[in-house]
Amino acid sequence: MAEFNVTGKRDAYPVIRGFVYQVNTTILRWLSLQHGECLELERGEDIDLVAKSVRDRDPHRTLEQVKHRTRALTLKSPEILATFANACSHRCLNPELRLRFLFTTTAPVGLERCSGLPPSQSGIEAWEKLRRSELAHDATTPLLRAIRRMLSSARKPRDVTAEEWASFQEFLTSCSDIELLEFVRSIQLSTGSPSHDTLRSEIVQQLICSRFAEDPDAAHVMYQRLFMTTLETLCLPGIKKLDTALRADV
Numbered sequence: 001m002a003e004f005n006v007t008g009k010r011d012a013y014p015v016i017r018g019f020v021y022q023v024n025t026t027i028l029r030w031l032s033l034q035h036g037e038c039l040e041l042e043r044g045e046d047i048d049l050v051a052k053s054v055r056d057r058d059p060h061r062t063l064e065q066v067k068h069r070t071r072a073l074t075l076k077s078p079e080i081l082a083t084f085a086n087a088c089s090h091r092c093l094n095p096e097l098r099l100r101f102l103f104t105t106t107a108p109v110g111l112e113r114c115s116g117l118p119p120s121q122s123g124i125e126a127w128e129k130l131r132r133s134e135l136a137h138d139a140t141t142p143l144l145r146a147i148r149r150m151l152s153s154a155r156k157p158r159d160v161t162a163e164e165w166a167s168f169q170e171f172l173t174s175c176s177d178i179e180l181l182e183f184v185r186s187i188q189l190s191t192g193s194p195s196h197d198t199l200r201s202e203i204v205q206q207l208i209c210s211r212f213a214e215d216p217d218a219a220h221v222m223y224q225r226l227f228m229t230t231l232e233t234l235c236l237p238g239i240k241k242l243d244t245a246l247r248a249d250v
Contacts, residue, residue, distance in 0.1 A: 014068075018068040020196045021066060021106070021195070021199065022046055022047075022066045022068075023227060023231065023234075024196055025046075025064075025104060025193075026039065026046075026047055026230050026242070027203055027223070027226045027230055028203060028206070029047055030226070030230070030242045031203070031210065031212070031247070033242075033243065033247065034244075037049065037050065037051045037052075038242065038244075039242040039243070040239055040241055041234055041241075043240070044061065044063040046064055046065055047063075047066065048061055048062065048063050048064070049061070060100070061097060061098070061099055061100070062099075062100040062101070063100070064101070064102040064103070064104060065079075065082075065102070065103050067104070067105040067106075067107070068106050068195070068196060069107035071107060071110075072108045072110030073105065073108075073110055073191065074111065075122075075123030075124060075127065075147065075150055075151065075154075076112060076150060076151075076155075077110075078159070079103075080103060081154055081157045082157045082159050083187065083189075084151065084168060084187065085167075085168040086101075087099075087183070087186065088164075088168040088171050089164050089168075091183075092167060100188075102190060103189050104193050105190070105191055105192075105193060106192070106193050107191055107192070108191060108192055109122050109191050112150065115146060115150055116145070116146035116150070123147060123150060124189050124191060126146070126147065127184060127189055128188075129143070130144070130184045131185050131187070131189075133185070140181065144177050144181060144184075145177075147184070148172055148180060151172055152172050152173070200223065203219075203226070204216060204219040204223055207219040207222055207223065226247075226250055229246070229250050
């Protein structure tokens with residue numbers, strides 16, 4: 001039998017794998033919701049966690065980007081640069097709101113070349129140490145300056161508009177060290193997250209541990225319902241919301 005030949009690259013598995021990873025990450029965030037919290041999907045970013053307490057006039061919003069990647073990422077990778085530029089735009093558009101940002105990826109951390117950072121320390125590691133306030137003041141300033149230089153010399157990612165990139169570069173040029181540090185502390189870079197197939201097992205375990213399901217069989221059935229409900233929600237026009245009430249109905 002003759003072999004079938006195809007034209008071009010037809011296998012879209014990286015895109016589909018990335019979408020399944022996003023859906024499974026969404027389910028994990030949904031299962032973790034507390035009273036007064038909800039998820040808004042594909043609004044600010046892939047997943048927005050919105051939380052409002054009785055004392056709060058305005059809700060806290062954490063905007064999360066989710067990327068399934070296998071290659072190592074650095075602060076100058078297009079995906080992370082886009083996260084920074086998007087965060088800058090969101091902050092400019094919503095100056096009165098308390099916004100936090102989360103970049104979640106399966107990718108490991110890479111090491112920049114000629115970064116100006118201490119030997120063997122990556123930009124992402126430096127960023128996270130600054131975000132978590134783990135450093136003394138005399139160590140904070142040199143890292144901020146190195147990060148500012150790296151980001152100021154980076155190339156515009158393809159998925160970022162020229163206007164958004166110019167705004168981000170203007171911020172880097174004009175902001176003080178204190179303002180840059182506040183920006184760093186608003187963005188968490190979560191690397192090395194479990195892959196999409198591992199996430200499914202985590203969801204099943206969480207369903208059992210949280211007593212949403214009595215046993216593995218029931219948990220697998222509930223996972224399938226959660227997956228379909230998330231997909232159906234993503235297909236809706238307008239604001240796409242997942243909350244604890246809808247979770248209880250699934």
